[in-house]
Every structure is written in structure tokens, then in C-alpha cells.
Amino acid sequence: MLQNIKISDVANLPSRFGKFKVQAFKQGHKEHLAILREPFGDTPVVRVHSECLTGDALGSLKCDCGDQLAYALNMIEKEGGMVIYLRQEGRNIGLLNKINAYALQDKGFDTVAANHQLGFAADERTYEMVQFILAHYGIKKIRLLTNNPQKINAIEGVEIVERLPIVIDPNEHNENYLQVKKEQMGHLI
Ligand SMILES: Nc1nc2c(ncn2[C@@H]2O[C@H](COP(=O)(O)OP(=O)(O)OP(=O)(O)O)[C@@H](O)[C@H]2O)c(=O)[nH]1
Numbered sequence: 251m252l253q254n255i256k257i258s259d260v261a262n263l264p265s266r267f268g269k270f271k272v273q274a275f276k277q278g279h280k281e282h283l284a285i286l287r288e289p290f291g292d293t294p295v296v297r298v299h300s301e302c303l304t305g306d307a308l309g310s311l312k313c314d315c316g317d318q319l320a321y322a323l324n325m326i327e328k329e330g331g332m333v334i335y336l337r338q339e340g341r342n343i344g345l346l347n348k349i350n351a352y353a354l355q356d357k358g359f360d361t362v363a364a365n366h367q368l369g370f371a372a373d374e375r376t377y378e379m380v381q382f383i384l385a386h387y388g389i390k391k392i393r394l395l396t397n398n399p400q401k402i403n404a405i406e407g408v409e410i411v412e413r414l415p416i417v418i419d420p421n422e423h424n425e426n427y428l429q430v431k432k433e434q435m436g437h438l439i
């Protein structure tokens with residue numbers, strides 16, 4: 251189990267998606283968020299979202315992250331549950347390395363090959379923080395919003411009773427990216 255985690259108070263976070271609450275969890279220099287929509291029920295909808303500054307905040311069309319975040323917040327506003335926003339930018343290679351990966355993609359590398367070229371695995375993420383945050387709220391069962399079967403395997407300590415697909419229309423810039431996720435990373439899209 252993770253240790254030395256600092257936990258903030260719970261604060262209101264009204265947003266364009268509805269009335270949420272927010273709580274921060276700090277481990278080392280990384281600060282993660284739970285974006286909460288109550289009531290949860292005993293099997294809340296949970297989206298485990300990995301940070302993508304370019305997609306989430308800048309409207310990048312190179313990936314589907316921004317659309318996925320909006321889809322998740324809209325659904326969770328209706329169903330109850332939470333977005334666990336993990337600061338694992340660039341599948342945990344960090345922002346600077348992700349931009350270097352993007353530069354390689356400009357030269358023709360795909361998302362997986364670009365990571366390998368930089369000396370990283372295709373996906374460097376871990377999910378212990380998910381277990382910690384769900385336990386903090388006493389949640390034992392979830393409905394997980396994802397297309398990524400590896401995420402289902404990697405999240406421990408909680409029963410995933412259902413996988414809910416996250417359906418996003420592709421655009422001309424992310425078609426290749428989505429194709430690689432499907433063919434090389436096993437995503438159910
Ligand atoms: N290294 C790298 N990371 C990327 C790239 N494009 C997006 N990301 C990161 O990928 C993460 C999102 O992961 P995805 O593989 O799109 O989706 P997922 O979270 O595994 O699966 P879903 O739950 O179905 O969304 C975010 O941290 C993004 O910053 C890329 O080209 N290279």
C-alpha cells in the first residue's frame with residue numbers, strides 16, 4: 251500500500267459539466283485529483299484518466315483524451331461516481347518526453363514506435379493510486395469507463411463489475427493514433 255500520501259479537504263467544483271466536488275492526493279511531487287459526483291451508490295462509475303495537457307487543456311486533436319474527459323464528466327454527472335485524474339502525462343513519460351515523441355511522430359513514427367525510440371515502454375503507467383483513492387472512499391466495486399483492457403488488469407483491490415466503453419468519434423488527426431491503440435495496444439475500439 252502507498253505511504254506518506256497527503257490528502258486535501260473536499261471542496262466544491264462547479265463546472266460546465268455540473269456540480270462536482272474535488273479532493274487532491276499528493277504522493278512525492280505528484281498531485282492527483284478525485285473529481286466527485288455524489289451520490290455514488292455502491293457501484294459507482296469510475297473513469298481513471300491519465301493527464302494529457304495537450305488534449306485535456308489545449309484542445310489537441312492528436313489524441314482522444316479531451317473528448318474522453320468530457321464524455322466521462324458528462325456521464326458521471328448523470329450516474330454518480332468519480333473521475334480519478336492521475337498525473338501520468340504521456341503515459342507516464344512526462345510532458346517533455348511526450349513532446350519529443352510528438353516530434354518523432356511528425357517524422358513518421360507511430361505512438362508506440364516513438365516511445366521505443368526514446369527508450370521507454372509503450373506505456374509506463376501504474377495504478378496503485380487508484381486503489382488508494384477508492385479505498386479512501388470505502389468503494390469496493392466499480393463500473394470502469396475505459397476501452398483499455400490493460401487498465402482493467404492493472405487496477406487492483408477493487409471489483410470491476412462492468413466495463414463501460416468510452417465512445418469518441420475519430421478525426422483526421424487522431425485516426426492513426428486510434429488505429430495503433432486498437433492494433434498494437436489491444437484497445438477495445
Ligand atoms: N507517450 C505518449 N503518450 C501519449 C500520446 N498520446 C497520448 N498520450 C498519453 O496517453 C495517455 C492516455 O492514454 P490512452 O492510451 O489514450 O488511453 P487509456 O487511458 O490507456 O485508455 P482509455 O481508458 O480507453 O482512455 C495520456 O497520459 C496522454 O498524455 C503519445 O503519442 N505518446
Ligand SMILES: [Zn+2]
Nearest residue numbers: 302305313315
Ligand atoms: Zn491525449
